Amino acid sequence: MIDIPSPAIAIVGRHNSGKTTLIERLIAELVDRGYDVGSIKHHSHAGFDIDYPGKDSYRHRAAGASETVIAAPGQVARVKTIEGEEECGDLVRSMPGHDIVVVEGYRKSGLPTIEVMRAGNAADAHTAEVFLRGAREGVPLGADHVQMGRGDGAATAGAGAPAPSSPASSPVPAAAPVPASAPFAADEREKMPAASTVAVVTDIPAAREAAALYGIPALGLEDTAALADFLAEHYVRPRVTVVIQAGGESRRMGRSKATVPFVGRPLICRLVERLSPVADELIITTNEAPNLAFLHEMYPDLSIRLVPDAYNERGALPGMYTALSAAQNPYVAVVACDMVFASARLVVAEALAMHESGADVVAPHNKHGFEPLHAMYRRETCMPAVRRRADRGEKRVQSFFDDPELSVLPYTQDKVLAVEPRGGCFINANTPEELARIEDSYLGE
Numbered sequence: 001m002i003d004i005p006s007p008a009i010a011i012v013g014r015h016n017s018g019k020t021t022l023i024e025r026l027i028a029e030l031v032d033r034g035y036d037v038g039s040i041k042h043h044s045h046a047g048f049d050i051d052y053p054g055k056d057s058y059r060h061r062a063a064g065a066s067e068t069v070i071a072a073p074g075q076v077a078r079v080k081t082i083e084g085e086e087e088c089g090d091l092v093r094s095m096p097g098h099d100i101v102v103v104e105g106y107r108k109s110g111l112p113t114i115e116v117m118r119a120g121n122a123a124d125a126h127t128a129e130v131f132l133r134g135a136r137e138g139v140p141l142g143a144d145h146v147q148m149g150r151g152d153g154a155a156t157a158g159a160g161a162p163a164p165s166s167p168a169s170s171p172v173p174a175a176a177p178v179p180a181s182a183p184f185a186a187d188e189r190e191k192m193p194a195a196s197t198v199a200v201v202t203d204i205p206a207a208r209e210a211a212a213l214y215g216i217p218a219l220g221l222e223d224t225a226a227l228a229d230f231l232a233e234h235y236v237r238p239r240v241t242v243v244i245q246a247g248g249e250s251r252r253m254g255r256s257k258a259t260v261p262f263v264g265r266p267l268i269c270r271l272v273e274r275l276s277p278v279a280d281e282l283i284i285t286t287n288e289a290p291n292l293a294f295l296h297e298m299y300p301d302l303s304i305r306l307v308p309d310a311y312n313e314r315g316a317l318p319g320m321y322t323a324l325s326a327a328q329n330p331y332v333a334v335v336a337c338d339m340v341f342a343s344a345r346l347v348v349a350e351a352l353a354m355h356e357s358g359a360d361v362v363a364p365h366n367k368h369g370f371e372p373l374h375a376m377y378r379r380e381t382c383m384p385a386v387r388r389r390a391d392r393g394e395k396r397v398q399s400f401f402d403d404p405e406l407s408v409l410p411y412t413q414d415k416v417l418a419v420e421p422r423g424g425c426f427i428n429a430n431t432p433e434e435l436a437r438i439e440d441s442y443l444g445e
Contacts, residue, residue, distance in 0.1 A: 020056045020059055036066050037065045038065060038068070040071060044072075045073070050070050088111065100237065113193075115201070116202070116221075119204045123184055124204065125204060130188060131192065131207055199218070199230060201218075202218060202219075203221045240281075241280065243335070245336050246268060253430075258284070258286065259292070260429075263439060263442065263443065268284065271339070282305070283304075283305045284304060289308065309322050310322040317399065321387055331351050334373060335374050336374075338429045338435075347376070350362040359407045360407045363408060364411045374425055381405070386400055388400075
């Protein structure tokens with residue numbers, strides 16, 4: 001589907017000139033004629049509220065606009081009419097570039113879920129009682145709690161489930177039968193902690209006890225710092241250092257690969273621009289820092305670090321040690337400076353795979369083996385393994401992939417192509433002729 005630009009018209013005036021009333025009538029008229037109308041409401045002042053009666057944006061929507069954008073200095077909001085209900089996953093995918101997206105509501109989102117229960121809320125207090133009763137009776141998270149809430153026991157909801165050992169505490173009394181029309185019946189059907197629940201935030205002792213029995217953390221309602229710590233440890237995008245290995249003079253190139261021209265500029269500029277959007281820290285390892293100092297002037301906002309080799313000898317493995325030892329973040333992406341089509345998306349995918357799997361290395365892999373110079377490394381575990389081999393005089397990066405103390409996750413070719421359908425991430429240029437062919441192909445696209 002090709003996006004077709006929308007024609008637009010601006011209607012302007014002064015405060016209380018009647019603009020909104022005119023636009024309201026105009027939108028309604030156009031919608032009555034079968035047109036799909038979007039609208040934009042701009043505030044010249046900072047801050048705004050949306051979508052309640054009386055607000056200009058609400059009046060746009062009430063008139064029939066299918067999509068309204070509200071804009072003010074430093075702030076934009078969008079309200080849009082859609083068919084059915086948008087999947088939460090689609091909404092999250094439409095919000096790239098964040099370290100984490102925190103979603104309010106969307107209980108059936110499929111996302112990991114944090115359950116909030118407050119003692120002052122009667123429904124929460126009741127839910128906590130049912131939650132604890134299920135935990136004590138071995139009912140798995142996500143089971144149907146309605147029968148339990150009606151006083152019918154856990155046999156129906158959690159038949160066969162092993163009962164967790166209950167701590168010495170006063171028993172929670174069996175809940176009285178709950179008619180389908182009772183205030184909490186819908187909560188028991190639709191709003192109980194589920195298999196996706198990863199933590200509970202509560203001031204209710206019963207909820208804390210249930211969480212302990214299920215083996216999930218319980219945090220205080222006021223303990224925002226602890227909740228942030230929990231998210232940072234388990235869900236926030238990990239910080240990534242991107243290291244571009246530039247080295248020094250290439251014998252076959254007759255000069256440094258970093259400074260060889262590509263489409264009219266030094267090749268290193270292309271790598272910096274392709275990879276910097278996903279770099280929390282950007283390092284270039286080089287033995288010719290003065291020749292690359294121009295990067296600081298070209299990219300003053302990137303705080304690029306130019307780092308010399310830690311070993312006085314050439315080789316991919318000593319260069320890997322330089323990359324890992326210089327990095328200040330736990331995840332380190334190492335990319336060769338001659339990988340013309342190096343992929344920022346692949347760097348992100350590898351980091352997420354490492355975060356989810358706990359692997360020490362996530363490296364692209366095909367029939368020819370691993371590609372170590374577009375891979376992700378866990379600094380803490382990989383650096384000593386690389387150091388041991390570099391100290392023995394080894395030069396090949398692949399030699400430490402066999403270390404029994406490291407977990408290496410192959411990132412298969414089909415996964416790479418799912419991230420970069422056109423492929424080509426690992427194409428590199430070792431000679432002027434190869435670089436010229438790549439440049440001709442690039443310019444011919």
